[in-house]
Amino acid sequence: MSPLTLYQLVALILLMAGLFGISQRRSLVGMLISVELMLNGAGLSIVAASQLTPANAMLGQLGTLFVMGLAAAEATLVLAIIVVIARRFGTTKTSVVSTLKG
Amino acid sequence: MAAQSLLAQKPDVITADPILNIGPAKQIVDLCRSMSLWPMTFGLACCAIEMMAVGMARWDIARFGAEVFRPSPRQSDIMIVAGTVTKKMAPAVIRLYEQMPAPRWVIAMGNCAISGGPFKFKGQYGIIEGVDNLIPVDVFVPGCPPRPEGLLEGLFKLQEKISGKRFWPNPPVNGPFEEGK
Amino acid sequence: MIKQALNTMSDLWSLMVGLRVTKTYFLEPQVTVRYPWKAVSNIATYKGHLELVSAKSPGKPKCISCGMCALACPSNCLTVVKRKPPKPTPEEEQAMAEAKAKGEKPKDKTPKDPEKFLYDYTLCSLCGTCMENCPVGALAFTGSTYLAGYSRDDFHFDLVQVLKNQAGLEGVDASVAPEAGQSEA
Amino acid sequence: MTTSQNNDHLAGDFYTQNFAKTAKDGNLILNLGPQHPSTHGVLRVVVELDGEYVMRAEPILGYLHRMHEKMAEVKTAAQFIPNMGRVDYGHALGWNWAFVGAVEKLADIEVPERAEYVRVITCELNRIASHLLWWGAYLLDLGAFTPIMYAFDDREKVLDILQIPTGSRLTYSYFRIGGVAQDLNADCIRLIRAFIPWFRSRLPMYKDLVSDNIILRKRIEGIGVIEPDACRRFGATGPVARGSGINYDVRRATPYSMYPKLDFVVPTSELKDARGRYDVRMIEMEQSLRIIEQALDLMPEGEVLVKGAPKPSWKVPKGEAYFAVEGARGKIGAYVVSDGGKNIYRTKLRAPGFCNLSLFAEVSKGTILADAVAILGSLDLIIPEIDR
């Protein structure tokens, strides 16, 4: 197996873990953690692909950097939202918060 | 928890970790323990001021490695009960003692802590007559309040108890008392 | 604006001033009295626990067992045990009987000094009331301030015994002597 | 109390439960004390925290209640004097004076003039010692470690002086009904005279070290503002009242002893905050020096204890008397009611700290936890006095 495949498999594990987490977690913070896992998987996959193939390595790294920046921004916003929700509903359980729908 | 019921049950004295209790290792560690007795910031009454004075420049308990007054019982080795223990305070004293990690020691400083001192009288309703009714006390330092020298002497006694040896000369005998430099 | 800037500067300067003070003391000589080797100069004026003042003959207290001190003590830390009258010898007994017959009051032969002078230092508040109320000045404060012990009973003294020990053991200092004293228990 | 929150025995204790009844949901209830570095011994303060903000605070007393007023009933008047040294170990002589003064007033005992001067001198020295103790401990509360060392160094000088006539360092029982126990000897007076200029020269150091320090200023300026009206409602006196601009000093308001003959200034501050109280105390130390200086010059020769001073078995005359002195923390009052027996029928001790501390709940509302600590310190607490 080529190293690239191995890296891609690890990235896949991260993706799967994240996906599982996001569908199974009951609280917003838990879901946030899972999202971060998935983002990391994506980053790892991109970097591995760009570093180990003749493709433009710089592009891959920059892409991952942007992902990180976005992750930070997203975390900030989600945090604020969670705090607001927690204040309003007294919980961050998705089952409770889903009253938003109606 | 009534203070009365607390009087009945003395907490067990937990001995040190077994690993460090074998042969020379124990001796060395005991030596270190005796030289590094960190007291808890725990003052009750008048004696607490003298306890503070011991930490101050004129007597400087730091010379014997005991100046690290820790505010948290978890990090302290000795509890200097400096002052009157009231029945209201007794549960807290016991609690603090229980929170200290073994090996731990207690110095009862001042007459109030030893026996209730001047506050022991017929019909008293508020104080514990001697902190040794609550927790095991290792060294007693009498006085009302004891001079800082007395507390230092108590510390030496405790060091002697832990390491089995007195390292410092006995207190000066009638000799010329001079302000040292 | 300029004033504000100047204020800021002076604020920052105050921090420097503080450092200067600590630096000065850092370099100054220390004030510590290294206790076990040296004692503070004014220890003599400090009142330690009580002791009995000896009468002319060493080891014999001045005390006349009147019990005023025990009465005056706010903390009840003194107990004076008076001597029992000595068993009269037959001659004395006869003399007493004669005296009685003559209508004279029998002369009390009981020595005045106390048999025991129990002193619970752990109750004492060192107020000096006992001394002030002693009619013969038989009590005094010691300069002994270095007491510490492993048991609270270590500080229950029999001051008569202490005095005897002091007299008997020449050169033993006051601070050690009490520990040799008899405990109340 | 440094316990975990789940099994905190205080969490379920009477006071916490009582306090928690009115707490808002989601606010943290924290027990500061009875063992906590900033509560000077065994005061306990239950606070309701919203984040770092103190929503409500309730001091809980009694952890050092030593039954002084009960003992006053059990012991005779003269026997009760040693207790006074233990009520307030900071300013023991002030308390000595308050009680002795009340009994003297009741029994109409004239105190020799020299004794009055001796009282003034020792009491003012004790005030300096007390303020130094407060100064060091307060800065320790604010996180500065070194000032307390310097303060104690200087305080030791005072204690050395006071040790000569009293024989003890802290818990003096020096005053007697009708005078004082012992005269100031020449050695002692020499030391006092030497002490005055020396201590004056120390004061600028305090200023340089912290009083002017920007961090300290920011910590105490505008913190814990006490309006004069609040002082009135809570009965706050001493530096706390004077720090709020109330010119009230028992030494001037209802003059006693030799104070009318002495020239000194009662410092007040219009700042009303912790800084104001700080400044007042710092100036008071200077003023105490002035008083001592004058008293030493004015002190006549003579007896220090009235002839036939009451013995322990003395019967206190019938009647009632209230005597107040200016202590380091405020107005110390002793109210004695006697039915003519050996023991005083009822002795009420008015502790200044008790009234000053009762302000805390109001002043600390809405402050940050750190400020609450700064306010608590600025009230100058001596717990035995508050709990009595």
Next chain:
Amino acid sequence: MEDMAKIVFGAYALIILCGSILAVGAKSLVRAMVGLIATLLGVSGMYMLLNAQFLALMQILIYVGAVCVLIFFAIMLTRADSGGEEAESAPLRQNLLALTAVLSVGGILGWLVLTRPLATTGVPVEVSIEKLGLGLLGPYGLAFELISVVLLVSMAGAVLLAWERRNGK
């Protein structure tokens, strides 16, 4: 791949695996976050192996130093409800569904990865920071600026959202 690197890779992969399992499986959210941190560190190590040191360090700086701390804050601030724990675990049906979804996605992607390997050079390329920097400010400057704007906006939004008016303060 050299043996040494393989071992290191294996170690990192193990850390990632354990970390991610902890992150999604732990009952306590704080533990989950510790799992996340472990994963992040593992990924950072992998970047290191891929000769992208800058990225590795940025990963730690941004993710561990900032994002995780934020998440931790979120846990602390919302701890009022269930002590920071996942109160109840998901019902079995949901778990099964989640597992199916994950396995199907994983299966497809895994099959793709395994059967369609990309042409690889085998040796990671090294990109100097200068190049990265020039890239950020040159051709991809717009994206960079956008990211910074997004960050700023999200920060402002967060402050706005979480602002709690304290009466009078």
Next chain:
Amino acid sequence: MEALFNGLGALYLAKCDAAKTGQVFQAFLPPGSLVRAAERLLQDKYFLEDICAVDCVEGYVVVYHFDHFEAPGRLTLRVLVPHDAPTLPSIASVFDGAEWHERETRDFHGVLFTGNPNFIPLLIDPEMADCFPLRKEEKARAKAKDMLEAGEVIFVSPAFTLMTPEAPTEVKESSGDQPATA
């Protein structure tokens, strides 16, 4: 000073010798007018020094000491409550500092203050809060008039006998002085 107590139904008003007792004025009040008196005192800028109870034969004499920051002079309010039902209205709504003094009095003597905002034991452990240490035994109690300073009586309600000395002549003497001082 007397004007303060107009319409309060004071039972006993007297001037005291400050040099002898440290008090300038004293007043016995019925429990009902305590709060109103406190309000007036606050308006007059008095501050509360302390509250204490004296256990006498007749009941608990609860003593309130007030003083003034600007015009010093101690004013003493006294209220008599019977032993079997020692209840008083709280003045904590007027003088906030009174809350603690009242709680302390409860601890020591068991005097209850209705309307105190936080009436829980202050100094004594709540578990042994009912020991009331300063309550005296029946035979140890002394009479109030033996101890409390009568002072220079300004007004005494006919129904009020607590402070009336046995020899009625003294009262006359004091009241004879009244016009001179008033």
Next chain:
Amino acid sequence: MNAIPAELLRIIIGLVAVAVSVGLIGLVMVWVERKVAGHIQRRPGPFEVGPSGVLQPLCDALKLVGKQLFMPNGADPILFWLAPVLSFLPVLLLFLPLPVGDGIQTLDVNLGLLLILAFSGLAVLSVLLAGWASNNKYGLLGAARGVAQAVAYEIPLLLSVLAVAFVSGSLDLAQVVKLQGTWPWNWNIMTQPLAFLIYIVSALGETNRAPFDLPEAESELTAGFHTEYSGMGFGLFFLAEYANMVVVCSVATALFLGGWHGPVLPGPVWFVLKVSALMLLMVFARWTYPRVRFDQLLVINWKWLLPLAVANLLLTAFFVKLAQFA
């Protein structure tokens, strides 16, 4: 993946050396701090245990090892014990890229500075974990403070470091030092005095040293985040604090004070001397000033340090560009 084993070997050897030296430095620093504090306060400090008390920290360490380890009820056991380890281990990594002398460096990476900045962020997590896991209100408050403080102060720290990086054009510490000269006027502090000031202040904040020791503010929070730690758990926090101090001072030395440069004496000696001088300054600050309040701490950061650092950075960038054109 070139030549990793050799590098790895070096790192391992370096790590061991660093671990040992960190322990030693910690002990020495504890002694020095207590001695200096003592002398400031006109007392000898540790004196009787060993000559001048040099054995004191050793005694303390051995005692701490021999203490019973406590875990409060309701605490999370894994997290509780992970926290002290997590506070200590990253510090070891921070020592790797420090250039003690010319060529004396465990790990010569061209991103050394970034590495230090990245891993110093981990210390925050340990504070958080400790405060959280010990299930104690004081601990929690301390942790919340610690994080807000560390996150805030990291920014000006980064910015001031960046300014130096601009001037030197490198993130390699050794390179930065090499670009400076022997004499003080050749050091970066001459061109970047403001950055130096900001760095020192925010370093105090980062390392939770007084007057910024709010997470463990004694008078408010007893011992803050490590309230519940006994024995070696506490010991590790203690050690990490001092090790962190050393790192921060070393970085300051390398960045601003010319690193190993200096006349006459050999390089490492100069380095150690400069680091010691900075540490002495920190110790003095601790024993002189009162503690600032928490909101003031943040105000200092957001209103003073951050704008100044940004302005400094912009100015630096401007001048560097100007110099390039010139």
